[in-house]
Amino acid sequence: MTETTFLRFTGLIHDDGSFEPGVGWTTTRIRTPLEPNSQHIVEVIDEGDQVLEATAATITVSDDPAAAGRLVARLVAYLPLPDSGHTVRLRHGDEIVHTVDLAPRSPFIGQPELEFREDQILIRWDADHDRALSFNVFISGRRPSTYTLASGLTATELRVDVETLPVDGECTVAVLATDGLRSAHAVSAPLELPHRPPRLTILAPSEGQEISPDSPITLLGTGSFPSGEDLSERSATWSVDEVVVGRGSWIQVSEPLEPGEHTVTVSSDSHGGVSASVAIRVRERSDDEQSWARIAAELDPDPHAGVTAA
């Protein structure tokens, strides 16, 4: 059984009726069938002006004021693309709104080459077409999930930081080349990315935060894997100046820290051990604050001390 190739035709219709073409491509699979709802018809016609395929478009209207007061609608249509297709035409009733010729053939794109350099991956590919191309780059990990690394590229290479990738371990990179209508894609050979540990984030206190003396502080953090899954909060251990003060996603250090520089660290033993630190500074007491502390000791003695775990 031969797969049908569909053309994804898209663009914006402005309130003056003009059409602004978007970036479409060809695909053999339509994930979410559209529900045509307009009198805008997209047609594929051959060189003899015979209509080969036609479909009503789906239009969604936006009244986004940020569009400088214009009424804007997005138009999307999927329709089969026969080999003999020569032109794509958008018609509103009898009015031809937009016409564009298809390229005679699909673009050429070679298999992307991946080069692992220090903390970056250099992705390069060859492409050829008789029209201008733009490229979308995708990455897929072991699990069947695909993430876009870049879109609308005109260059034929892309550098990405490994640290920012949502996958690790074995992955493949795919590049889609499109002239706005016809497209082609290529998939790289598998690449083994280093396994990355979960990432810990300290939400409070913030890096470099200056803390008033005599103030109890809350330590708050989160942890997640590169895929976005959460790290168990039980694995988080908090320390201040290398002295463990508690475990959990947050703890309350009720005894004020001494004036001076301090390092707050959250660490986890899971996946080989990870940690995150922030440097904070407890301000020296001003003369007024020293006076306050003395008076407080006289009038309201017995300050609470200790650490409360979450």
Place this chain on the structure above:
Amino acid sequence: MFDTPSRHLVDVDAIRLVVTDLAAFTPREGRGQLQRVFTVLLEPLRRLLAIERLVAAAEDCDDRARRQLTRYLITGFGDDSRRDRETEKRSRVKDRRSSDAMAGLTLLGDRELTEMTSALASFSLEFGEDAVAGAMDSVLSLIGGSRVIEAIVAAHRLGGAEVVVQQLRGGEMPGMPGELQDLIGGLNFGTGGRDLSEFDFELPDFGIPHDDRDWLDDFFDPLGNPFGDVGWRDPDEWEPTPPWWIYPRLQEDIPPGLASLIACIMTVAKLVTARAAIAPPTLGPNARYGMVWADQITSIDPTAHCPEDLLSIYGTGLAALRDTAVLVLPTASGCRAVSVQTRNWTDTRIRVTLPTDVVSGPVGFADKAYVAAYNAWHEDQERRLEEIRSYRCAAFAAGATVSTPFSVCAPNLGRNYLTAGTAIIDSFRVDGRARVVVTPGSSVTLTWSARNCSAVEVTRVSAVGPAFPGSVTAVGSPIGSITLGPFGASGPQDASYSLRAAGPCGAVAATVVVAVRKTPRLSVAGVELTQGIQAFGPLSAPNTASPLVANKDTIARVYVTHDLDSYLVDGTHAVSVSGRLRVNGVAVAPLNVAQALPSVGWINRGTTDHTLNFRIPAGIANGTAVIGVTVWTAAEFEQPPDGELLRPSRTSTSSATWTTRRALRLRYVRVSAPGAPALSDAACRDIVVRAHDLLPAPPTDIAPARMPTWHTSYDPTTSDGKQTVLDHLDDQHDCTLSEAIFPWEDDCPPGDGAIWVGILPVSGGGLAQSHRVFAPGRNTLVAQADRITVAHEIGHTQKLNHVNPGVSCGAGGPDGDYDSLPAGGMISAADAFDTNAGASLAVSGGPLYDMMTYACNRWISRSNWQRLFDKLS
């Protein structure tokens, strides 16, 4: 309850606390024995109190007390037959190093003990040195005996009745003689822990008359009535034999230095008595003219008035006096003998230079031999006094009076009266002080005493303060008084008054000050707890307005008022205050110094410093907590009459409840664009955290998205560019574009249940999916790096629509559908508080509107706070 002669020599309250606790531990059948034990243990203290009372009464010439004290001094307070000779030796060592003598004595008052000992020593000197030594040994023995009850009280302070029982059972009390251990061994403490009020017991009968008084009163009667109710204390029944408190082991527990101190006191008392026994000389039989006279003087030079002036004294037969008399001139400290050169002392004239302290008075002669003898006696008294003062315990040397050199004046015969010297102001006081502090509306009395003048002038020298009738100056006699008042009530005033006295040779002046002061009494009128927006209505019911969210920084705004009314401190109605907050015992320092105002009506919630503000950290902002606040004035206030400084304070307690609300799961993406690098991870994180300053959710679930950075080639300052970035991010988030390009794209990225927040590197507002028809997912937004914009877009993801108040900050208004909020979304600025900045959000540039508007000044309104609070349940 107690009728003790001194409530300070023995800390009765501490002992009562121990007995009360132990009684609760003791079953009914064991209480008689407990009573007996404590009566025995308290006997040394009872005797010390007896001595104190007798000594005090003896000093007041109470003959009965003197007889009793005499009898005890002769027979000893303890048991002479068992006196510890080593202690006696130690007591006679002269030791001037008596510091820390009282170390370790917690039940006996330092000052009272030393004063009592000093008085006892003075009294006992009448009976010789042995009596002094005996008295001292008795006191030391009793102090040593008190060490057992000291140890019991110390154990009780350490661990309560349980520790006392444990130590008594184990015989662990320091200095416990064997006899006492036997006695205590019979104690029955039962299982303990019961309340004394449970028991309906009768007074145990140990041959003691029963009466209806409280059992504990009876128990302490030996303390309260040392020599009353003697039948109550049957020695055969109640005292171990012999008195146990003089055992050497107990005496070894006497604090170091105490024996030395008491020995010092004894020695000083002896020196004082010896000095007092030396009487001044008497006039010899050869004194021809008596002690002082002026018969030979016929006149004096009336022109000599001032120091260094040459005074001529005229008379007859003056030469005959030259060898047997001395010339005495009036001075400020009495009439003093002055030396005269022989050539200036002729038969008819004596010429002498007036001394610096000369005053008006009679000029005359004194017997030369007597003056010499008297001054020699005076010098001896001075030397002895100096020796007494060299002892460190000299402060307890009562009765060591100061002597003066010869100062008797000749009789005033008129012709020998010298008018000279400056006036002398012996005293000028206001209510007995040089400076007095009074409250507004008070009156004061000026009193003065001047000499060597005929009149004085009293002048108000300050601009404030009551004057005299018709004038700021009044004239009075050298000794007099005047009442002034009332003093003003509008604020602190220092009114100064001077006294001027003019004498024959010049005037002198003195000044007193009346400081008018009023001390504020503080009140905590209420505590407002806010996490960004709050109403504060009835002061008795804080937290009834906008609900509080658990695990989120909270600001406590404490409303402090004072009672000064129209009295202005530093020219304003405000009194600077500080304080400390406690949340379930955790202390929190204030963010500011606040202004206490005369009433709640004066407090403007839009002014940050009209309330004393504390930041309760998220970690203790949960559940229901006791909120205790102590406030105090930043300044101290002088108190009448002597200006003692006092810092008024007030403590108030309330409670607060934080409600758990789910955290918004937010994952941020650092967006870069051509020419605009992405913000740092820390900066993006901080913006998302800070957006929670406007949201009723704890900022506890924030992390980088699984796609932590995103580069777009579109221009995010444009509407389309922003929309495209939003679409792309959402495509990364949950593939809403949904075109299946590749065969493996059957699965979208796994749902992370999060809202993705794309932080744009440029200005241009934000965009969320909530009302964007292209993207109905409502879980992705992009926003400029601004907490309010991020909060606004997060609001959209929570299905909050725009609010259209008819105002906007720049071109265009918000798009609909609109939510309708009270007052068109306008916020009372007084309700808005930036918990991060610790400051009110009252905006001077214009009104404040809800964050879902497009107004320039935005914050979350109470309405949307409540709506989001409900949505996040």
